[in-house]
Amino acid sequence: MDRRPVLGATALALVVLISLPLVAGFFGRLHPAFDSFAHFRIHLAILLVACAVPLLLGAFRREALMAIAFGLAAITTVTGAAFLPGLRPVHAAFAPRDGDEPVYRLLQINLRFDNREPEKVLSLIARERPDVVTLNEVSAMWAKKIALLEAAYPYRLVCTMDNYAGGVTILSLRPFAQGAEGRCIDGGTFATATIDFGGRPLDIAAMHLHWPWPFDQAEQVAGMTADLAGLPETVLLAGDLNATPWSAAAQQIAEAGGLRQVGPIGATWHYRLLPEFLRFTGLPIDQVFAKGNVRVHSARRLEPVGSDHLPVLVEFSLDPPRRKPVDPAQSITAALAPGGT
Numbered sequence: 001m002d003r004r005p006v007l008g009a010t011a012l013a014l015v016v017l018i019s020l021p022l023v024a025g026f027f028g029r030l031h032p033a034f035d036s037f038a039h040f041r042i043h044l045a046i047l048l049v050a051c052a053v054p055l056l057l058g059a060f061r062r063e064a065l066m067a068i069a070f071g072l073a074a075i076t077t078v079t080g081a082a083f084l085p086g087l088r089p090v091h092a093a094f095a096p097r098d099g100d101e102p103v104y105r106l107l108q109i110n111l112r113f114d115n116r117e118p119e120k121v122l123s124l125i126a127r128e129r130p131d132v133v134t135l136n137e138v139s140a141m142w143a144k145k146i147a148l149l150e151a152a153y154p155y156r157l158v159c160t161m162d163n164y165a166g167g168v169t170i171l172s173l174r175p176f177a178q179g180a181e182g183r184c185i186d187g188g189t190f191a192t193a194t195i196d197f198g199g200r201p202l203d204i205a206a207m208h209l210h211w212p213w214p215f216d217q218a219e220q221v222a223g224m225t226a227d228l229a230g231l232p233e234t235v236l237l238a239g240d241l242n243a244t245p246w247s248a249a250a251q252q253i254a255e256a257g258g259l260r261q262v263g264p265i266g267a268t269w270h271y272r273l274l275p276e277f278l279r280f281t282g283l284p285i286d287q288v289f290a291k292g293n294v295r296v297h298s299a300r301r302l303e304p305v306g307s308d309h310l311p312v313l314v315e316f317s318l319d320p321p322r323r324k325p326v327d328p329a330q331s332i333t334a335a336l337a338p339g340g341t
Helices: 004-027 032-038 041-057 061-079 118-128 140-149 217-229 248-257 276-281 328-336
Strands: 104-110 132-138 155-158 167-172 183-185 190-197 200-208 235-240 260-262 286-291 294-301 312-318
Touching: 004 032, 004 041, 004 061, 032 041, 032 217, 032 248, 041 061, 104 118, 104 200, 104 235, 104 286, 118 140, 132 140, 132 200, 132 235, 140 155, 140 167, 155 190, 167 190, 167 200, 217 248, 235 294, 235 312, 248 260, 248 286, 286 294, 286 312
Parallel strands: 104 132, 200 235
Antiparallel strands: 104 312, 132 167, 155 167, 183 190, 190 200, 235 286, 260 286, 294 312
């Protein structure tokens, strides 16, 4: 009995089944369930191509070619092919450095609430000594560890949460802007603080989104829209979004805040029971956004520190505030006014 037709039909059915969640991921704005599939777009696309290749040897060559083409096109929407505009996230290009301008550094870390090697995190911060540190999952255990950094980072905003995972925290070598107070938003998952960088204020924001559907990430993002829209003109936001850059959730964050995504940074999370050499199979869910006079020069991953997330080190500069154009009519009025020139 020739089993090739049965095997071919089975393989074709498998290709169709894989293509369904892959297609659904492109419609994440319609329902958060679809957006959950979007996070695994690369994984599904590679699996689709791998399953379609054997079909080239049988009676389903046309279907195989269509599946392979779709899988490769899906990958390019993530990697950023120039011939597919509008189907991939728009990242801000890294800006070159000017020789005489000051360069600052921000370190973003999801600590993992139950990290068994906290000394690695403390050692990394002491060695890199970034200007600002944004932290996620600052649990009760971590609150005690972070207290050890108080002498080095005296300016801080700690947002606590009642759950086991903990809230977000901002640590700074530099003072908060005069008269400015940090804010803890959404129960401690979102924090903002205005920091004085040599006379230039910059709002630093730390964010930690909940897990995607079937959890309440979509509702959380919707609830943050007004706060994101109210961010000032110059902002650097970093955090664990539990969402990939090409997801609807990440793009909604960018649109609500008038932010631009920085990157690509690469996979920052992977399942902690997997070996480190499989890090490339993880997800790029630790992200950076910028707005206004911030020029990001680089954003790169650092070595593991006991968490299931890699730290991300961001280097940036601040442009001088832009002067608003002068209205000629107002200039003439001022000149004609008493005491004018």
